Amino acid sequence: MSDEDDDSAAESDGTAGSDEPTDATPDTLNDRLDGVEPDLDAAETEADLDDVEAILDAVAADLEDTDLPVPDDEDEEDPGEALESRVSDLRDDLEAHRGPYAEDVTDAIESASATLTGTRWTDQGGPAVADAVAAFADEVDEVLGTDIADDVDADTDEDVDADDDGADAPADPETLATTLDDAVAAVADADLDPDDDAEPIAALLEATDDLEAGLEDAQEWDDLEVNEQLMAEGFYDVLGHYKDFPPELSALKEWETRGRVDMVLLAKDSLQSEFMQGHCMDALIRMANPDAFEELHQLAQRRNKKAIKALGRMGAGADEAVETLIEYVDADSDPGLQKVTFRALGEIGSEEATQALANKLEMDNDNVRPYAARALGLIGDGRAIDPLAETLESDGVETVRAAAAWALRQIGTRDALEAAAAYTDERSYLVQHEADLAADALDDGDADADAEAPTA
Template identity: 55%
Template sequence: MSDGDEEPEESADAPAPDVDVETLQERLDDAVDALESAETEAGLDDVEAILDAVESDLEAADLPEPEEEDEEAPAEALESWLSELREDLEAQRGPYAEDVVAAVEDAQSTLESTRWTEQGEQALQTAVSTYLDDAGEALDETFVGGEVADPEALAEELDEVVDAVDAAALDPDENAETIEALTEATDALTAGVEDAQEWDDLSVRQKLRAEGYYEVMGQKRKDFPPEWTALKQWEQRENVEMILLCLEHMGDTEFMERHCLEALKRVASPEALDEIGQRAARRNTLAVEIVGRIGSEDGIEHVVDFVDAEGNPDLRTTALKSLGEIGSEDTTQDVANQLVADNESVRSRAARSLGLIGDTRAIEPLTDVLADDDSDTVRASAAWALVQIGTERALEAAAEYADDRAYIVEQEAEKAADALDADAAEAAA
C-alpha cells in the first residue's frame, strides 16, 4: 500500500515525457549548433552526449506512423539525421598522435613487404628522408636517416619517429598544431610510398629486362617471341636461373611453358628441382619426366605417388621411368608393385625401371613376369631388366628363354647367354 507520499509509477508502455518529433528535431538542431562551435575534444564530447541522449529518447519514443505509404516515417528521418551528425562529429575529431603512429607503421609494413624496383627504392629514400626532416621540425628533434635506398633499412629509420611521437604524449587540444604538422608530413610519406614503383607495376617484359634476361640476345632476334630467342641462348649456357626466370614470368602461356620445360629437361640441373617438383605435383607429365632426367634422389617424393595414378597410364609410365632413372633401391617395391598392373605399358615400363635400378631383389618378380605375362612386350622388358641387373642369377633366369617363341624375348635371352659365356671365359682365363 502507498503512504500517500510516493509518486505514481509510470506505465512501462507510456512514452517518455516531452518526447515528440518536434522536440527531438529541436534537440538535434541544438546539436548542430554545438558541433559547429566546438573547438576542443571536450566540446566534441559534449556534443556526443547530446546525441547519445537523443538516440536513447528516440528509441523509447512512440512516434506516429506516416499517413501516406510513400511518406518517410518521422522516426526513420530522425535516425538518418542522427547518423549523419555522428559522422560529422567523428570527422571533426582529431587528428590524434596515435593516428600518426598507425600511419607510419602502415608505411613501414608496406616498405618491408613489397618488392620494389630500383627506381622505386630511390623514390622511397627521398620520401623517407623528407619525412624525417619534416617530422623532426614538428617535434623539434633531429632524425638522421634516409641515406640508403634499402626499403627494410628505411622502415627501421622510421622507428625513431614512432618512438618520439609516443614519448611526446601529445594532447589533441594543447598540441593540435604539432599533431597537424605531423599528420600533414605523414600524409606526404604515405603518398610517397604509394607512388613509388613496385615490381608488380612492371609489365612482364619490363621485369625480364630489369633482371637482364635479354642481355644474352645481342642482335639475334630470329624467333618470335624474343623471349624464345633468349631462352635458347640461356639453355646453351646452361643458365638454369634465367630459364627459371622466364618460366616464372611467362609460364602461364602454354607455348613458353613448354619451351622452358624442354630447356630444363635438356639441362637437367638439380637447381631446377624445386620448381619442377611443384609443377610435377600438378600432374604435369613433362615435369615428372624432367625429375627423372635430373636424377636426384630428392626428386623421388615428387613422382613416386604417380606410379599408381589410376586412369592415367601416360603419367604412370612417365613416373616409373623417372624412378628408374633416379635409380634408388628405396623405390624398388613401389616399382615392382606395378608388374601386375592391368595396363601392358605400365607393366613393361615397371620392368625396365627395375632393370635401371639394378636391385637384385627384383630378380624373382622379373623372372615370374618372364614366365607368366601374357604380353611378349612385357616379357621382353623383363628379360632386358634381368640383363641390366647382370648378376649370374639374373642372367641365368633370362638365358633360359634363348629359344623363346617371341623374337624380342629371344634377343634379350641371347644377350644374357652371351654375357654368361663371357663371364665363364674370363673366369677360366
C-alpha cells in the first residue's frame, strides 16, 4: 500500500494524527457513534471490545480536533457537549461489557483478607469466620482443582489448641489470611482468560461474594464483649442493689464516690455510647483528679469543652495545660469555647495567661468580656489592676463593669480595692454592690492595721 493509501485509510477511520481541523460535523460524528452501539451489543470477546474502543478513540480524537459551532441561544443544546456526553456514555457501556477478569477475583479476596485481619472478632464470630474461609477454600478447590482446603485444615490441627470443651478452636485470623493468600496465588497461577474462562471466573466471583457475606454476618467485638471486658477488670464488682439503668451508670457513680479515676477512665474508653460518655466526662469534672490529666489534656487539644472544664477544676494540677488553653483565648468565632477556656485559665491560676486575658477586655463580644475579667480576678496577678480599672471606668456594659469590679476585689491589694471602691455612688446596682464590698474590705484592712499598731 502506498503512503497516499495509508493516509487515505487513516483519514477514513478517523485515526489520522494531523493537528489540522477535520471535516467532521455533528451529523457525521453522530452517524459514526450510531454504528458503535450495534457493534458493542454484538461484541463477544475482548478483541471485539478492543475494536469498539478504537472506534470511540478515533471519534473522540476527531471531536477534539473539530471546531463545532457554538449556539447563540443559551437554551439550545451545544453539539460539542452532546457528543462528548455520548462518547462518555458509550465508554461506560463498553467497560460494563468487559470482564469479569481474574484480577477482579484476586482484588476481592485481598479485600476480604484485610477485613479478616483488621477486625476483632467475638468468641461467637471467630468460628463463623473460620467456616466462611473454609467454605471459600472448598469452592476454589472445586473450580481450580487445587487443595487449599486441605492446607487450612492441616494448619488448624497443628497450630490451634483445644478450647475448654475439648473441641478444636477455630484458626486465628492470621492463619486464615494465609489461606486467602494461597487462594490469590492459585487464581494467579491459573492464568484465567476472560473469554475462554468466563464460567470459572464467574464461579470464583460468586464464591468471593459468599465469603464477604460470611464475614459481614460474623459477630465482631461488640457491646457484649465490652461488658465482658469490664467484668474481667472488676468494673461491676461494686454493684449491689442498683437503681440506675444501665448498670454501668450505677457502677460509674460508685467508682466516682470511691475516687477511682482509673475505673472512670476505663468506662470512658470502653463504653462508647453518647449517654455514658457524657456521664463519664461529668464524673471527671466533679472528681478533678490530676491522675486524669493526660487523658483530659488530649481531649482539650481537640477543643473538648468538658475536658477543658475538668482541667480548670484541677486548678494548679493542670498547669501544664495552660499553653494549650491560651491558644483558644482568641477563638472569637466560638464564644462557648472562650467562656469555658477563660474560666479554666482563671481556676488554674497561672500568671502566664494574664496578658492574653487582659487583651480580651477590649473584645467586641460583651457576653464574653465578663469571663475575661473574672478570670483575671481568679489569677490575682497585680498586672491586671490597670486594665481592669480602665474597664470599670469606660466599658459601656453594666455586667462587664461589675465583673471588673469583682475581679479587683479578688486581687485584693490596696490599689485594686481602691480602684473598685471609687464607685460606691454608682447608679448601677451591680457595680455599686461590688464597690461597697471593696470599700468594706478597705475599712476592715484599716481597722486591722490600727489594731496592730503599737500604742504610745
